[in-house]
Amino acid sequence: MSNRPEPLVVARDLVKAHGRTPALRGAGLDLGAGEIVAVTGPSGSGKSTLLHCLAGIASPDEGSVTYAGERVDTLPERRLSELRRTEFGVVFQFGQLIPELTALDNVALPLMLAGTARGAAQERAADWLERFGAGEQRGLRPGELSGGQAQRVALARALVTGPRVVLADEPTGALDSLASEQVMAALVRTARETGAAVLVVTHDAQVAAYADREVRLQDGVTQDGVTAGLEVHA
Numbered sequence: 001m002s003n004r005p006e007p008l009v010v011a012r013d014l015v016k017a018h019g020r021t022p023a024l025r026g027a028g029l030d031l032g033a034g035e036i037v038a039v040t041g042p043s044g045s046g047k048s049t050l051l052h053c054l055a056g057i058a059s060p061d062e063g064s065v066t067y068a069g070e071r072v073d074t075l076p077e078r079r080l081s082e083l084r085r086t087e088f089g090v091v092f093q094f095g096q097l098i099p100e101l102t103a104l105d106n107v108a109l110p111l112m113l114a115g116t117a118r119g120a121a122q123e124r125a126a127d128w129l130e131r132f133g134a135g136e137q138r139g140l141r142p143g144e145l146s147g148g149q150a151q152r153v154a155l156a157r158a159l160v161t162g163p164r165v166v167l168a169d170e171p172t173g174a175l176d177s178l179a180s181e182q183v184m185a186a187l188v189r190t191a192r193e194t195g196a197a198v199l200v201v202t203h204d205a206q207v208a209a210y211a212d213r214e215v216r217l218q219d220g221v222t223q224d225g226v227t228a229g230l231e232v233h234a
C-alpha cells in the first residue's frame with residue numbers, strides 16, 4: 001500500500017530450526033513506525049520464533065533482520081542488549097517479572113537502570129500501570145497478581161522507556177475479551193502517540209482486528225498483506 005510508513009524493522013527470508021524441528025521456513029515482514037502488526041497462525045507455526053529473531057534473542061539460520069537499517073541478526077551481544085534496553089520493548093509469553101519487586105518497582109526498574117532517579121521513575125511507572133489498567137496493583141508482588149494482571153504489568157514495563165519497537169508475544173493470552181480490548185486499545189493509543197512500531201503475536205482474531213495489518217504464519221512461512229478491520233481514531 002502506498003501510504004504505508006517506511007519500515008523500521010525489516011525481516012527477510014528467515015529460516016530457523018530448533019534442533020531438527022523447522023520453525024521458520026522463509027518468513028519475512030516489514031514493521032513501520034506508528035504501525036501495529038498482528039502475527040497470527042496456528043500453534044507451532046513459528047510465531048514466537050519469529051518474534052525472538054526480530055528481537056535478536058534467537059539468531060536465524062538464514063535470512064536477515066534489520067532495525068533502522070542496521071543488521072540485528074549479526075550484531076554482537078553487547079550492542080544487542082543495548083538495543084533491547086533502549087530501543088526495543090519485548091513482552092515475553094511467560095513470566096518475566098522480578099518476583100521480589102512490587103509491580104510499581106518492576107515497571108520503574110528499566111528507567112532506574114537507565115539513570116532515572118527512583119521517585120521520578122516510580123511516577124512514570126505509575127502512569128503506565130494506570131494506562132494498562134493495573135494501577136491498583138502497584139503495591140503487589142508478581143506472586144500476588146493474576147495472570148492477566150501480570151501481563152498488564154509486563155506491558156507497562158516494556159513501554160515505560162519509550163521504545164521505538166514493541167514486540168509482544170500473546171500479550172492478552174491471559175485476559176478475557178473485555179480486558180483484551182482495553183489492553184489493545186492502550187497499545188494502539190501508545191503506537192499513535194509515540195510512533196512506536198508494535199508487533200503483537202496473537203491467536204485471537206478479535207485482538208488481531210486492532211492491528212493495521214495482519215501477517216499470517218503457516219508452517220513457518222509468512223503470508224503478508226491481509227488487511228485487518230478496525231479503523232482506530234487517536
Ligand SMILES: Nc1ncnc2c1ncn2[C@@H]1O[C@H](COP(=O)(O)OP(=O)(O)OP(=O)(O)O)[C@@H](O)[C@H]1O
Pocket residue numbers: 018019021022023041042043044045046047048049050
Ligand atoms: N526451544 C525449542 N526447542 C525445540 N523445538 C522448539 C523450540 N521452540 C519452538 N520449537 C518448535 O518450533 C516450532 C515453532 O514454535 P513456535 O513457538 O515459534 O510457534 P508458535 O506459533 O509461537 O506456537 P504457539 O502459538 O503454540 O506459541 C514448533 O514446532 C515448536 O515445537
